[in-house]
Amino acid sequence: MRHHFLGRAVTAGVAALALLALAGCAPAGDQPDKKEGASLVVDMSFDVKTLDPGRSFERTGTLVNHVLYETLLTFNGDDVSKPVDGLASYVLSDEDKVMTLTMKDGGAFSDGSPITVDDAVFSLQRVQGIAGNPSFLLDGVTIAKTSDTTLTLTSETPNPTLAYLLPNPSLGIINSKLLTENGGSVDSDDASESFLNGTSAGSGPYILESYDATSQIVLAANPEYRGDQPAYSRIVVRNVIGETQKLNVQAGESQVAIDLNPDQVAELSADELNIKSAPSRYTIYMMLNQDPSISTITSNPDFSTAVKSALDYDKILALAGKGAERPGGVVPSMFVGTLPTERGNQFDLAAAKESLKASGYAGEEVVLHYANDVTVSGIALQPLAETVQSQLKDVGINVTLAAAPEATELDNYRAGKEEMGIWSWGADYPDPQNYIAFAPGENLGKRAGWLAGDAERVERLRAAAQAASFDDRGAAYEELQVALNEDGPFIALFQPVGNIVTAKSITGFTSNSVWTIDLASIE
Amino acid sequence: MHPLARYLLTRLGIGVVLAFGITLVTFTLANLVPGDPVQAALGEQASANPAIVQQFREDMGLDKPLPVQYVTYLGNLLQGDFGVSVQTRTPVALELQRAFPATAELATAAILLSILVGIGLGLMAALRRGKTVDHVIRLVSLLGISAPTFWLALVAYYVVFYQLRLLPGSGRLSPGAVPPPNVTGFYTIDSVLAGQWATFGDALSHLILPGTVLALSTIGLLTRFARSSVLDVLSLDYVRAARAKGLPSSAVTLRYVLRGALVPIITVLGIAFGSLLSGAVLTEKVFAWHGIGEYAYNGATRLDLPAVMGVGLVVGITYILINLAVDVLYGFLDPRVRRA
Numbered sequence: 001m002r003h004h005f006l007g008r009a010v011t012a013g014v015a016a017l018a019l020l021a022l023a024g025c026a027p028a029g030d031q032p033d034k035k036e037g038a039s040l041v042v043d044m045s046f047d048v049k050t051l052d053p054g055r056s057f058e059r060t061g062t063l064v065n066h067v068l069y070e071t072l073l074t075f076n077g078d079d080v081s082k083p084v085d086g087l088a089s090y091v092l093s094d095e096d097k098v099m100t101l102t103m104k105d106g107g108a109f110s111d112g113s114p115i116t117v118d119d120a121v122f123s124l125q126r127v128q129g130i131a132g133n134p135s136f137l138l139d140g141v142t143i144a145k146t147s148d149t150t151l152t153l154t155s156e157t158p159n160p161t162l163a164y165l166l167p168n169p170s171l172g173i174i175n176s177k178l179l180t181e182n183g184g185s186v187d188s189d190d191a192s193e194s195f196l197n198g199t200s201a202g203s204g205p206y207i208l209e210s211y212d213a214t215s216q217i218v219l220a221a222n223p224e225y226r227g228d229q230p231a232y233s234r235i236v237v238r239n240v241i242g243e244t245q246k247l248n249v250q251a252g253e254s255q256v257a258i259d260l261n262p263d264q265v266a267e268l269s270a271d272e273l274n275i276k277s278a279p280s281r282y283t284i285y286m287m288l289n290q291d292p293s294i295s296t297i298t299s300n301p302d303f304s305t306a307v308k309s310a311l312d313y314d315k316i317l318a319l320a321g322k323g324a325e326r327p328g329g330v331v332p333s334m335f336v337g338t339l340p341t342e343r344g345n346q347f348d349l350a351a352a353k354e355s356l357k358a359s360g361y362a363g364e365e366v367v368l369h370y371a372n373d374v375t376v377s378g379i380a381l382q383p384l385a386e387t388v389q390s391q392l393k394d395v396g397i398n399v400t401l402a403a404a405p406e407a408t409e410l411d412n413y414r415a416g417k418e419e420m421g422i423w424s425w426g427a428d429y430p431d432p433q434n435y436i437a438f439a440p441g442e443n444l445g446k447r448a449g450w451l452a453g454d455a456e457r458v459e460r461l462r463a464a465a466q467a468a469s470f471d472d473r474g475a476a477y478e479e480l481q482v483a484l485n486e487d488g489p490f491i492a493l494f495q496p497v498g499n500i501v502t503a504k505s506i507t508g509f510t511s512n513s514v515w516t517i518d519l520a521s522i523e
Numbered sequence: 524m525h526p527l528a529r530y531l532l533t534r535l536g537i538g539v540v541l542a543f544g545i546t547l548v549t550f551t552l553a554n555l556v557p558g559d560p561v562q563a564a565l566g567e568q569a570s571a572n573p574a575i576v577q578q579f580r581e582d583m584g585l586d587k588p589l590p591v592q593y594v595t596y597l598g599n600l601l602q603g604d605f606g607v608s609v610q611t612r613t614p615v616a617l618e619l620q621r622a623f624p625a626t627a628e629l630a631t632a633a634i635l636l637s638i639l640v641g642i643g644l645g646l647m648a649a650l651r652r653g654k655t656v657d658h659v660i661r662l663v664s665l666l667g668i669s670a671p672t673f674w675l676a677l678v679a680y681y682v683v684f685y686q687l688r689l690l691p692g693s694g695r696l697s698p699g700a701v702p703p704p705n706v707t708g709f710y711t712i713d714s715v716l717a718g719q720w721a722t723f724g725d726a727l728s729h730l731i732l733p734g735t736v737l738a739l740s741t742i743g744l745l746t747r748f749a750r751s752s753v754l755d756v757l758s759l760d761y762v763r764a765a766r767a768k769g770l771p772s773s774a775v776t777l778r779y780v781l782r783g784a785l786v787p788i789i790t791v792l793g794i795a796f797g798s799l800l801s802g803a804v805l806t807e808k809v810f811a812w813h814g815i816g817e818y819a820y821n822g823a824t825r826l827d828l829p830a831v832m833g834v835g836l837v838v839g840i841t842y843i844l845i846n847l848a849v850d851v852l853y854g855f856l857d858p859r860v861r862r863a
Contacts (some may be wrong), residue, residue, distance in 0.1 A: 133566040373824055
């Protein structure tokens with residue numbers, strides 16, 4: 001009797017489970033991959049905090065805002081070397097101080113209202129006034145309406161890079177009337193962020209259907225868009241970790257995966273998926289603090305030279321996987337002014353030992369800081385730090401590793417308290433001017449205890465690079481990087497690869513270092 | 524006043540004091556963490572601009588002394604205001620309203636499956652003590668407890684979703700599907716309430732795999748507790764007396780053995796449910812579930828202190844309520860507790 005009861009109970013349990021499974025069972029992998037009227041599913045790891053273009057400066061927000069908001073200037077596809085007309089055309093004055101933008105006719109926001117010069121002025125002044133993360137893009141720039149079709153951007157000093165900044169989606173043009181009605185303003189009283197997180201107010205090829213900062217962002221084609229309608233009428237951008245992204249795109253549940261690291265890509269078959277690898281906009285670098293009050297060891301120029309010669313850059317590059325590159329300096333390979341690898345630091349064990357001897361180093365511990373909870377284009381910093389430790393040990397430098405979560409270590413780094421550190425720098429805009437941050441007295445320079453007046457040659461070359469004409473800028477920035485390599489506290493290690501994997505049904509798309517992938521270009 | 528009502532009111536009063544304690548502890552711990560939440564929230568360029576840093580600090584109320592911040596936080600909390608996320612500048616209450624039901628639905632599915640399978644297997648093992656079935660069940664339960672959840676989740680995702688294509692993959696619904704009108708936040712329940720049967724099937728199919736993965740360790744735990752608890756009861760006089768009276772085996776098992784064994788099992792269930800609610804972060808990551816575990820993880824790693832405090836409070840209150848429910852259940856199951 002007892003066994004009969006148990007048997008019935010187990011049978012009933014199994015049957016219930018089977019029914020539950022059958023009731024909810026839905027075949028996976030049969031998601032639509034047709035294009036007309038179809039949804040496109042894009043998987044990526046979210047870092048989005050807001051979709052307010054004036055406040056958003058994270059990768060996910062930039063990717064989405066690029067198709068929600070048009071900008072005054074833009075880039076043509078993958079090419080970020082030359083800004084082209086967007087909502088406006090531009091002329092830069094001879095001394096590179098005044099940019100005059102002329103609005104084009106026929107533009108309309110998603111509610112059908114025309115785009116005017118007032119909208120452009122409002123949008124740019126708002127970025128400055130609300131002082132969000134992207135406000136630095138327009139530091140020192142005065143924005144003024146000069147006629148019903150023109151506006152000027154006047155810089156205090158020559159600003160040839162302005163044209164490279166304007167395509168940034170953070171400078172997208174917003175429907176000023178709509179935004180003002182919903183709490184928008186051009187100063188710190190602005191209260192329209194929550195509105196923009198629910199409704200897009202732009203003129204791009206898509207409009208915002210729904211936004212959840214943690215799970216997914218849904219976009220629908222903008223019927224008022226004046227350009228060609230995008231191939232997909234609806235796009236779902238989902239927040240998914242890399243390993244799951246890989247399985248989803250293999251199974252056909254998603255059509256695009258954006259955050260696969262080199263190891264994951266190596267496991268994929270090019271016969272089944274499209275794989276596009278390109279150097280990312282990140283530079284991974286090492287820093288040696290030049291402030292003697294932080295470290296008398298790393299601030300010693302001979303010790304610094306020894307470290308630069310002691311690193312086996314090819315072995316370090318191998319850690320970054322296939323497709324990663326090693327520019328000779330901090331400027332990435334696809335930007336004007338990038339330094340060829342052969343002009344960068346080179347591995348030379350004998351020279352390293354000689355410099356170390358000259359430094360008087362006697363085996364003291366030096367501490368190498370890094371964040372252990374982040375990856376840069378899928379590259380974890382832990383194995384990198386271990387490799388650096390091992391290579392420096394070969395010349396007799398004793399390195400202690402100090403890992404911490406990024407949120408806590410960042411504070412330490414920005415306060416200039418790290419003795420040595422490994423960090424990454426992602427270009428805010430595709431121009432070598434972005435890397436002036438590494439100069440003495442600048443943002444990153446100060447973190448390394450490298451202050452204005454500390455390096456005469458570097459500062460002279462920096463001034464020359466910033467003043468160089470369009471044609472001469474590349475060579476000038478190369479010379480600046482040679483000096484940075486020799487005299488500075490930074491050691492460029494490598495530039496990781498960025499991978500975009502798509503289903504075979506995707507026949508084309510453009511991508512670049514500013515907005516990662518142009519969702520509207522996906523066919 | 525009815526003794527049960529008095530008991531419940533007393534426990535609720537203690538719960539309020541505990542909740543206050545939780546706010547104090549989470550606030551203190553959150554502020555002891557090294558690092559500046561403003562630096563963590565601002566970008567590279569913005570963090571180098573003192574004016575922007577100062578404005579952000581003022582906007583978030585972080586320029587005030589800690590005691591003032593705490594009192595302000597408590598005052599707002601009494602009005603249902605959990606503060607604003609430093610990262611997203613969205614009210615934490617809104618984010619918790621989205622994240623908590625997601626995890627609660629997953630944890631409820633996992634606990635129901637655990638009860639069904641875990642108690643069933645435990646009972647079966649105890650009734651067949653020393654036989655092959657008992658040995659197999661004990662071994663399987665040990666595997667369930669020992670297997671790392673993150674690994675299990677990845678393996679289950681790979682095999683069931685990718686290789687076998689039996690169940691759908693990421694998220695709570697298919698890509699782009701519109702969630703049902705929000706009533707409880709449980710997509711399965713809300714879709715039924717709205718009569719959206721296709722959405723119900725979609726939500727249920729997405730729930731099965733992560734729910735099962737999450738349930739596996741609880742099943743192992745419950746199986747072992749249920750087995751040992753049933754074995755204790757089987758040897759008691761009242762069970763022997765019931766058998767001697769000639770009651771059917773099923774009646775003895777259900778009315779005497781299982782009921783008697785349930786008290787310690789309920790205790791474990793309460794703890795396990797609480798753990799599922801607060802510790803599902805790894806499963807949530809793999810299945811892109813975006814519940815409170817992931818929310819807490821992101822809040823902690825990005826120094827989003829209002830988010831961390833909100834999660835601490837919600838999880839703490841949940842534990843208090845679960846313990847209260849467990850205590851009440853004791854009374855129903857065991858007359859001696861009721862009389863006491």
